[in-house]
Amino acid sequence: MVNIIWVCMTVIGIIFAMINGTMSEVNEAIFNGAKEAVTLCIGLISILVFWLGMMKIAEHAGLLQKLAHLFRPLVRKLFPDIPNDHPAMGYILSNMMANFFGLGNAATPLGIKAMEEMRKLNGDTTEASRSMITFLAINTSSLTIIPTTVIAIRMNYDSATPTDIVGPTLIATFCSTVGAILIDRYFYYRRTRKGVKK
Template identity: 75%
Template sequence: MVNIIWMLLTIIGIVFAIINGKIGDVNKAIFQGAGEAVTISIGLISVLVFWLGMMNIAQSAGLLDKLAKLFRPIITRLFPDVPKDHPALGYILSNMMANMFGLGNAATPLGIKAMEQLKKLNGDRDEASRSMITLLALNTTSLTLIPTTVIAIRITYNSANPTEIVGTTLLATVVATIGAIIIDRFFYYRRTRKGGKRK
């Protein structure tokens, strides 16, 4: 569906450019955008490779395991429906660790794996479970200690101080995560109360 929307937007944009005699500007924007995309990609690759390497070192040193143990009590409270020894918890913790270091590309496959495990726990039903909704809320807000991807983009565009956003990003994601948890719990208890009244 998203591909169809993007295709329609592209076609509409080109048609309007032809009607208004701006097709030359469209061609210029296409090539300029393609060049910038390559520049940004190269800048992102270098920083992401560095941080992924640091993550591997941290994992080998046992730091990630310690962080996972630190956050495990919080995760088990946030996901009470998931058994403590279930693989889903491991994927959720790994997803959160990757998000904390701003590695969204690394966090995405871990989040998908966690969602697959949660769906199995839900009996492979199409309706999202409580835990699946909670994971989606947490993954969307993604508490971030080091916004690696954004720092990489700022470095690519020659920012005078690319790391100055660390504090504000941390504050924003903390507030967003707390807000997501509160809203998630509010609607969950509201739904369960309505379900109880119906019964």
């Protein structure tokens, strides 16, 4: 569906440019955008490699395990239908730790593995389970302590104070995560009550 939307937007943009006679500006924007994207990616690599390396050091030092252990009681309450020793729980905690440090690229494969494990628990059905919906809501809102990627982008564009984004990001992601959990629980209990009434 997303691919169709992008194709439609591209085609509409080109047709609009042809009608208005601005194809040269569109071509210039395409090449400048491609050049800037490559420059941005190269600039991000060094920062992301550094933080991924720090994550590996934290993992080997046992810091991630301690953080995961600290958050395990909360995660158990959020996902009561997942057994404590199930692989899905480990992937969920790892995904949350990666999101805490703003490493979305590292969190994505962990999130996919968590969904795969939860799907197995759900009997490999195509319908999303309660835990899958909750995890998607939390992963989308993703509480972030250190927005690594955003800091890297700000540094790449020569921001005078690239880390000023830390405080607002923490507040915004905390509010979004709490909001996601409350909305998820509201619709879950609403659906449960409807099921009981029937």
